[in-house]
Amino acid sequence: MRKQDVIAKLLPATRLPVxxxxxxxxxxxxxxxxxxxxxDAELNLPVNPxxxxxxxxxxxxxxxxxxxxxxxEVLLNDQPVAEDDSFSRKIVSYLDLFRxxxxxxxxxxxxxxxxxxxxxxxxASGFAALAKALDQLMGFNSPPAQLSAFARMGSGSASRSIFxxxxxxxxxxxxxxxxxxxxxxxxxxxxxxxGLLTVAAAAKPVGSRAGMQRTVETAHLYQSWPLQANxxxxxxxxxxxxQDFTLLGQTAERNALSMHATMIASWPPLLYWQPESVxxxxxxxxxxxxxxxxxxxxxxxxxLKLLFLEQDQAAVSAAFPDLQVVAPFVQP
Ligand code: 2P0
Numbered sequence: 001m002r003k004q005d006v007i008a009k010l011l012p013a014t015r016l017p018v019x020x021x022x023x024x025x026x027x028x029x030x031x032x033x034x035x036x037x038x039x040d041a042e043l044n045l046p047v048n049p050x051x052x053x054x055x056x057x058x059x060x061x062x063x064x065x066x067x068x069x070x071x072x073e074v075l076l077n078d079q080p081v082a083e084d085d086s087f088s089r090k091i092v093s094y095l096d097l098f099r100x101x102x103x104x105x106x107x108x109x110x111x112x113x114x115x116x117x118x119x120x121x122x123x124a125s126g127f128a129a130l131a132k133a134l135d136q137l138m139g140f141n142s143p144p145a146q147l148s149a150f151a152r153m154g155s156g157s158a159s160r161s162i163f164x165x166x167x168x169x170x171x172x173x174x175x176x177x178x179x180x181x182x183x184x185x186x187x188x189x190x191x192x193x194x195g196l197l198t199v200a201a202a203a204k205p206v207g208s209r210a211g212m213q214r215t216v217e218t219a220h221l222y223q224s225w226p227l228q229a230n231x232x233x234x235x236x237x238x239x240x241x242x243q244d245f246t247l248l249g250q251t252a253e254r255n256a257l258s259m260h261a262t263m264i265a266s267w268p269p270l271l272y273w274q275p276e277s278v279x280x281x282x283x284x285x286x287x288x289x290x291x292x293x294x295x296x297x298x299x300x301x302x303x304l305k306l307l308f309l310e311q312d313q314a315a316v317s318a319a320f321p322d323l324q325v326v327a328p329f330v331q332p
Contacts, residue, residue: 002042003097003153006176011140015100018139020066026128026151026161027059028120030194030305032252032297033233034259035156035169036225037216043177044156047216048229051168051185051236052160055194056328059125059161061111062133066104073107091130094154098134106137120196127154128161148181165329166240168233187240188329193313195306195323197296199276206270208300214266221265228258249295249307256297263300274302280320287319 029052037047067073072095074081074088081088091108110129114120131151135142142150144162148169152159160167163184172180206214215222232255239248263270277298284306287294292315295307306323308316317323 001040001176006043006153006178007097007150009176010146010178011098015098015138016103017066017099017137019137021063022133022137023061023063024129024132024136025057025059025061026125026132026158027054027056027164028114028122028125029054029157029160029167030120030297031157031160031299032248032307033229033236033255034299036229036259036262037212037222038156040177041213043180044152044154044159045177045180046156046169046171048226049169049171049233050157050160050229051166051233052157053166053192053194053328054161054164055114055120055326056164056330057332058114058120058326059112060114060122060129062126062129063107063109064130064133064137065107065109066137067107069105072105075107075109077111078109090154094127094130095134097153098138098140098150123155124157124161127151127158130154131158132162145181145183146178148183149178152177152180168237185237185240189240189243190327190329191310192245192328193306193308193310193316194326194328195308195316195320196326197280197304197306197320197323199280199304200274200302206300211263211266211270211272211300214268214270215262218267219262219265222262225258225262229255232258245293245309249293252297252307253295256299260298272298272301277302277304280304283319287315292316292319 031050031052033051035046035050039045039047072092074091112122114122128151131147148159148162151162159182160169166185166187167182168185169182232251235251284294284296296304298304
């Protein structure tokens with residue numbers, strides 16, 4: 001199904017702004033049980049459910065304002081972005097899904113306070129903030145599940161960035177994807193810490209979208225991924241409910257490495273790691289062997305996200321002095 005057809009069933013035919021300015025924030029998120037592979041590339045419907053933790057105040061802030069101009073204006077971190085840049089084109093075609101042709105053009109100002117070099121997906125928080133701001137501007141008053149589905153149409157992982165805390169993106173079974181939405185889990189974990197370890201800042205050669213498509217199409221190993229992902233998600237959920245950090249860390253680390261195994265088994269091979277990534281993994285395994293409860297997860301890039309508890313923060317920071325530590329459940 002086309003995005004336009006799904007949206008046409010949910011929103012009025014005439015879609016015009018009800019106010020001239022709207023703004024919203026959405027957090028970045030780190031998946032503990034990953035999304036990798038689509039069953040529908042048009043609607044970003046996943047092959048498997050995933051579970052993430054949102055990063056509190058690290059994320060994207062988006063402001064939309066109506067302007068008297070022939071074209072939309074896109075700014076990223078206060079810098080104008082050219083109309084033909086892929087970033088601008090993605091945003092404008094996303095907006096076009098939700099507005100009438102004669103709706104006023106918009107200035108779209110996005111600010112990310114995510115360390116860009118850390119390899120955190122800004123598309124997740126970016127599309128979630130855009131979906132929220134647009135919903136206000138147009139007066140749609142979408143319930144959270146609908147907002148999550150709208151964000152997903154921009155980028156799959158954005159469905160999770162609509163919410164704070166632990167978030168599960170249910171894969172759904174419907175053709176229109178309206179049951180493929182995220183929900184917040186009713187649990188907090190104030191002692192949980194996430195360390196952003198930047199080992200290489202270079203842009204990744206293959207983006208997530210193309211990478212997951214290549215994996216689905218070429219890696220035989222991918223056949224085992226849905227089972228692994230479903231099993232891991234259940235364990236992560238249990239770990240969160242029982243606050244079992246060992247189960248959380250072990251499962252998240254193995255889930256990430258299993259995902260990377262399917263990437264490596266693609267053709268041409270997809271290896272997102274740098275030598276420094278492997279050195280960091282080995283250091284973590286060494287520290288763990290010495291008794292430090294420290295685990296990691298990784299996404300489609302060379303950097304690591306460390307998982308540990310508040311009580312071990314000094315020991316972890318001593319081993320990784322440049323670590324940026326996030327406390328997802330602690331209000332700053
Ligand atoms: C995740 N990633 O669960 C996984 C783990 C990367 C590795 O979600 O094509 O940018 O926009 O739906 O959401 C990154 O994929 O891809 C991602 P699209 P997206 O966090």
